[in-house]
Amino acid sequence: MSKAIQHGIEYFFVKLLVVILNILPLSISIRFGDLIAFIAYRVLGIRKQVTLTNLKRTFGDKYTDAEYDKIGYRSYVQFARSMVEFGLYPKLKRIGLEKYATLANPEVVDEHLKTGKGAILIGGHFGNLELVGAALTMKKWPVDFLVGKQSNKLVNALLNKHRAMFGVGIIEIGVSAREVIRVLRKGRWIAFLSDQDARRDGTIVNFLGRPASTPKGAAAFSIICKCPIYVGAFVRTGLNHHTLYFKGPFSIEKSGDKDKDIQRLTQIYTDALAEFIYEHPDHYFWMHKRWKTTCPEDYKKK
Numbered sequence: 001m002s003k004a005i006q007h008g009i010e011y012f013f014v015k016l017l018v019v020i021l022n023i024l025p026l027s028i029s030i031r032f033g034d035l036i037a038f039i040a041y042r043v044l045g046i047r048k049q050v051t052l053t054n055l056k057r058t059f060g061d062k063y064t065d066a067e068y069d070k071i072g073y074r075s076y077v078q079f080a081r082s083m084v085e086f087g088l089y090p091k092l093k094r095i096g097l098e099k100y101a102t103l104a105n106p107e108v109v110d111e112h113l114k115t116g117k118g119a120i121l122i123g124g125h126f127g128n129l130e131l132v133g134a135a136l137t138m139k140k141w142p143v144d145f146l147v148g149k150q151s152n153k154l155v156n157a158l159l160n161k162h163r164a165m166f167g168v169g170i171i172e173i174g175v176s177a178r179e180v181i182r183v184l185r186k187g188r189w190i191a192f193l194s195d196q197d198a199r200r201d202g203t204i205v206n207f208l209g210r211p212a213s214t215p216k217g218a219a220a221f222s223i224i225c226k227c228p229i230y231v232g233a234f235v236r237t238g239l240n241h242h243t244l245y246f247k248g249p250f251s252i253e254k255s256g257d258k259d260k261d262i263q264r265l266t267q268i269y270t271d272a273l274a275e276f277i278y279e280h281p282d283h284y285f286w287m288h289k290r291w292k293t294t295c296p297e298d299y300k301k302k
Helices: 003-023 026-043 048-062 065-087 089-095 107-115 129-138 153-164 177-185 217-225 258-279
Strands: 101-103 119-123 143-147 169-172 189-193 203-207 210-214 229-238 241-250
Touching: 003 026, 003 065, 003 089, 003 153, 026 065, 026 089, 048 065, 065 089, 065 129, 065 153, 101 129, 107 241, 119 129, 119 217, 119 258, 129 143, 129 153, 129 189, 129 229, 129 241, 143 153, 153 169, 169 177, 177 189, 177 217, 189 217, 203 258, 210 258, 217 229, 217 258, 229 258, 241 258
Parallel strands: 101 241, 119 189, 119 229, 143 169, 143 189
Antiparallel strands: 203 210, 229 241
8 A cells, every 4th residue: 555545544534533523512522532541551551561660760659559550541541632632623713712721820921921022832741732832822922833744744734734723833843943043033932842852862851850861952942042931731620621830931041051051941941841740640641751762771671
């Protein structure tokens, strides 16, 4: 089967699922995510061992095995519901996103917004990260997402179409640093997903008690453009509701040592993200191998 045909079939089923989910009542559609999570975690055990390893290495003896299992499963439910909600953007736009998402403390960023200058928003694999952009544009904040490009061009276009429904700008990973700097200096906010393993290209910081290779981009652009960093995270406060919290602003004075400055600022905003995770461990995406560069032994089959 050719790639084009395969991608066409994938797109057909994704689009069909999106259409069906938008026809069903909202609560039923979101509960469909629970079914996906049950199959992935309880039946197939996809990345289940990675999830439990990450949890136990982070929290140690704080929880029992049964509690770890519950937290792990809830993180799958959280992630699956978020994927479904992304597909429900057409419905959420019709019913009004303000009924679905609340900004808990917008005053944290209000002063900077008045300046009309750009800023960096850090998101992690925590809560419904896609919904963050939609919620901010609802408040007329100029936000662009730095996103990866999917190999399936049809699915990639569908994803970006959903983001654009709420006015979120798209900057695909791979554009020149000059373009990112231009956008920031134009006064827009750029959202970075900054908790993936960055391998040898990252800066090493402490994340949840362990050294972790972390992307340098957010801190580097913040220092170059002299713009602050904020950390934003959605906490699910009901089946049909989320509350967005902000931490920040974060910035540093340059010391003259570029690498150390990047590491120092990355550590500051990483600590802020970690606070959210410690408070709501079931909201984090534990199934990815976050520490595979610095702690590869954690993921070896035993």
